[in-house]
Amino acid sequence: MARSEGEGRDKPLYMISVAAELTGMHPQTLRVYEQKGLVTPGRSRGNTRLYSQSDIDRLNLISKLTDEGINLAGVIRILDMRERELELERELETLRARVRSLEEEVREYHVQEKITALARYDGANPEQVMHRLLLNGSSKE
Structure with missing residues (x-):
C-alpha cells in the first residue's frame, strides 16, 4: 500500500x-x-x-x-492563524466536493423527472408510450 x-x-x-x-x-x-x-x-x-x-x-x-x-508570542499567533487557514481550506474543499455531489444528484433527479414526464401514458399501451418517447426524443435533437 x-x-x-x-x-x-x-x-x-x-x-x-x-x-x-x-x-x-x-x-x-x-x-x-x-x-x-x-x-x-x-x-x-x-x-x-x-x-x-x-x-x-x-x-x-x-x-x-x-x-x-x-517575538515568540507573535510566532505562536502566526502559526495558529496558519493552522486555522489550512483547516478552513480543507473544510472548504470538503464542502466543494459535497456541492459537486449534490449538483450531480440534482441533475440525475431532473433527468428522472423528464423521463417520468415522458413516460406517462394515461391508459396507452407500452408500444404507444415507446412511440411517444421516440418522437419526443427525436424532436428535441
Missing part, C-alpha cells in the same frame, strides 16, 4: 541532535520551543524526541519569523 505524502512528512525520524543540525538551532532551543508548544515532536519507546519533516519545516519557519524580529 502506498503511503500518502502527508503521512511521510509527519513520520517521526530525526533525533534532537539531527533536528538541531538541520534547522541550525541549538538542541536547548528546540526543547524550549517544545515546552512553549511551538513544536510537538514524537517520542520513541525510550522517550527520545523524534522530529518529523513537518516539524523541521515548522522549526525553519519559526527561525525565519524570529530572524525577522517577531
